[in-house]
Amino acid sequence: MxxxxxxxxxxxxxxxxxxxxxxxxxxxxxxxxxxxxxxxAGADPARELPALRQHLAVCRECLEEYEALRELxxxxxxxxxxxxxxxxxxxxxxxxxA
Amino acid sequence: xxxxxxxxxxxxLLAGGPEGDAAARELHDLLVRAALAHLVHQGYSLEAFxxxxxxxxAEDFAQEAxxxxxxxxxxxxxxxxxxxWAYRIxxxxxxxxxxxxxxxxxxxxxxxxxxxxxxxxxxDPVAAAERDEVxxxxxxxxxxxxxxxxxxxxxxRFFQDKPLVVLAEELNTSKDAVYKLxxxxxxxxxxxxxxxxxxxxxxxxxxxxx
Ligand SMILES: [Zn+2]
Numbered sequence: 001m002x003x004x005x006x007x008x009x010x011x012x013x014x015x016x017x018x019x020x021x022x023x024x025x026x027x028x029x030x031x032x033x034x035x036x037x038x039x040x041a042g043a044d045p046a047r048e049l050p051a052l053r054q055h056l057a058v059c060r061e062c063l064e065e066y067e068a069l070r071e072l073x074x075x076x077x078x079x080x081x082x083x084x085x086x087x088x089x090x091x092x093x094x095x096x097x098a
Numbered sequence: 099x100x101x102x103x104x105x106x107x108x109x110x111l112l113a114g115g116p117e118g119d120a121a122a123r124e125l126h127d128l129l130v131r132a133a134l135a136h137l138v139h140q141g142y143s144l145e146a147f148x149x150x151x152x153x154x155x156a157e158d159f160a161q162e163a164x165x166x167x168x169x170x171x172x173x174x175x176x177x178x179x180x181x182x183w184a185y186r187i188x189x190x191x192x193x194x195x196x197x198x199x200x201x202x203x204x205x206x207x208x209x210x211x212x213x214x215x216x217x218x219x220x221x222d223p224v225a226a227a228e229r230d231e232v233x234x235x236x237x238x239x240x241x242x243x244x245x246x247x248x249x250x251x252x253x254x255r256f257f258q259d260k261p262l263v264v265l266a267e268e269l270n271t272s273k274d275a276v277y278k279l280x281x282x283x284x285x286x287x288x289x290x291x292x293x294x295x296x297x298x299x300x301x302x303x304x305x306x307x308x
Contacts, residue, residue, distance in 0.1 A: 004257075008233060009305045011256045015291065016298035018284040024274040025262065033178035033186050058284075059277070061193070061262055068189045071139050072132055073182045076104075084127075084153070087134035091152050094141060 017058050021051075028055045028062045036066065036073045104128065104181045111171055122164065125184065129160035129167075132185045136192055146199055159195075163188035197261035213237050213257065225307040232291075232301045239290045240283075248283040251276050 023031070031052045038045040046053040056063045075081050082090070110121035133156035136142075149155040166187050174183055240249055247269060254260035254268075262273045269276065291301050 005229075005305060007257055008236070009302065011236070011252075011287075012232075012298065012302040012305060014256075015284050015288045016302055018281070018288050018298075020285070022281050024277045026274050029186055029190060030173075033182040037178040037182050059262075061197070065186070065189050065193050068136055068139060068193070069182065069186050072135055072185045072189070073179070075135065076179065076181050076185075081128070081131040081135050084131055084134065087131060087138060088152055090138045091134060091144075094138065094143075 014058050017054065019054055022058070023051045023055050025055075025059060025062055028052060028059065029065075032062070032066050032069060033073075036070045039070065040073055040077055105179065108171065108174060108176075108180050111168065122168070125167070126160050126164050128181065129163050129184065129188050130156045132181075132188050133159040133163075133192060136189050140193075140196070142192070142196055146196055146203075148199070159188055159192050163191055166191075194261070194263045198263055198267075201261055201264045213240060213253065222307060225304060228304040228307075232296060232304050235290060235294055235296075236287060239287055243286060243290070244283050245279075248279050248286070251279045252283040255280060 031049060035045040035049050035052050038048060056066055072081065081087075107121050107125055110117050111125065112118070113121075130153075134152065137144075137152065137156070144150060144152055144155060147155055163184070167184050170187075174180065240252060244252065250269070251265050254265050255262070262276050265276045266273045269279075288298060291298060
């Protein structure tokens with residue numbers, strides 16, 4: 001039952017990270033652009049926005065979206081997102097059947 | 099910063115009129131590219147969305163994101179780049195839609211309500227006994243002390259990998275309400291562990307020892 005032990009461990013990790021007051025996913029979504037931009041600017045947003053850091057530690061879906069946003073913001077800061085045709089080409093390349 | 103153009107979008111959008119319309123078209127184009135970039139980086143397949151035209155799929159998400167962004171525009175305070183603020187909306191839409199569809203297409207339904215019994219064959223009998231004790235306590239609190247809704251979201255989230263958006267639909271509520279149920283359930287479990295003399299670190303350590 002290794003699989004199940006792993007799940008219990010995840011639950012215990014989440015319990016260990018639990019705070020009396022936590023922000024919800026909507027608040028996280030509102031704050032995450034500030035967090036991402038501060039991070040890309042070389043600041044320490046985990047210290048500036050500890051409640052958001054805590055939410056990202058217990059909410060894997062918000063964590064996934066934060067990481068995705070950081071990637072897009074990084075591209076934007078590096079000169080802008082690639083153009084439509086370039087992105088469509090990249091998508092086609094990824095498809096096993098294409 | 100090369101991004102002055104995108105930052106001016108806010109002012110132009112708020113101004114409305116022909117200038118506002120032009121700005122909305124520019125933002126829409128940015129959102130289409132953000133949607134495509136997100137699909138690329140996540141490695142999401144079009145099939146996962148039941149789509150075969152990536153551009154049409156990205157256009158749909160961009161359109162929906164644009165409507166949300168225009169509705170929320172007055173809440174933008176300039177604390178981040180406007181593009182970062184806007185892209186989070188399209189990422190959130192696509193990610194939740196992917197989770198919803200992935201859940202529907204999962205190979206085997208896992209609707210068992212019963213909690214599993216997670217004890218590995220013990221290398222170390224002391225560790226195994228401690229694991230048994232921690233799990234016995236957790237399972238009892240889940241069964242007896244959580245409300246039915248707290249139990250449903252906790253078991254769904256941790257033992258069935260159910261996305262929050264799916265749990266919200268099942269309970270006919272919002273993701274935030276599901277998060278609150280999970281949070282209350284975690285607080286209850288944390289208190290129970292402490293009341294029985296386990297710090298969270300000790301409880302976790304019992305499952306980390308082999
Ligand atoms: Zn969240």
